[in-house]
Amino acid sequence: METLERLADLLDRDAEVLGSRLDDITAWAAEYAPGSVRRVLDIGAGTGTGTLALARRFDAADLVAIDRWPTMVERVRAAGAAHGLDGRLRVVEADLDAGWPADLGGNGTGAVDVAWASASLHEVADPDRLLRDVREALAPGGVLVVVEMDSLPRFLPDSVGDGLEARCHATLAADGWNSFPDWREHLDRAGFDVADQRSFEVVRPATESNRRYARLNVERMRSALADRLGEADRRLLDDLLTDDHPDSVLLRDDLTVRIGRVGWVARA
DSSP, X not given: OOOHHHHHHHHHHHHHHHTHHHHHHHHHHHTTSOSSOOEEEEESOTTSHHHHHHHHHSTTSEEEEEESOHHHHHHHHHHHHHTTOTTTEEEEEOOGGGOOOGGGOOTTOOOEEEEEEESOGGGSSOHHHHHHHHHHHEXXXXXXXXXXXXXXXXXXXXXXXXXXHHHHHHHHHHTTTXXXXXXXXXXXXTTOEEEEEEEEEEEEOOOHHHHHHHHHHHHHHHHHHTTSSOHHHHHHHHHHHOXXXXXXXXXXXXXXXXXXXXXXXXXO
């Protein structure tokens, strides 16, 4: 089972690769936000990279970051302190599957101007219930922004193992990896109107940092597949993960990072 520390490291690398694209996504969200944004809520904040991007975009707003895991909560607190958000940021440890925390606004109190759920809504046991809770917490004119990966990250050319990465992704997809719905139907059902939907793509060349990001993802993929693949494919994956092997992802100049995001902006 993947440790939270390892997942946190992967999330930080993912944010590093996204880079300015994350600011592009928050800029898109701001196009639909009310004129005066006083309170921003980050639902499932992870390590806080989204929280920091929201703080940059809505620089006069107070922020609330919520996550269920103490490891992530501490990461967000540390990130906020390092970026001078003391006084603006409150970090809440709460399991949203257990219910909506009363002090986050709800029951029509209209406490939140922008709610943000990036790669988190699919983790909730009952997203329809959570979406209704978010709707009740939004101020008049407030918006909810939902962001998901539109595909698994890609790194390798098709020539590696005659499409090794594509085969691995197909196997993972059959197991439900990155299996999320088009949230439009869920948003409609919860009483939202979808104002916009947009895709964002990131393509990055082989750099030391991007190679390490690729290694984390390939390692995660290899662990998840375990013995699901044939011997030849397992051997190829092991070669990719062996740091001093000629085919190692840490040494490849033909590696290209390709990741995509899809987002929805919705109003109550």
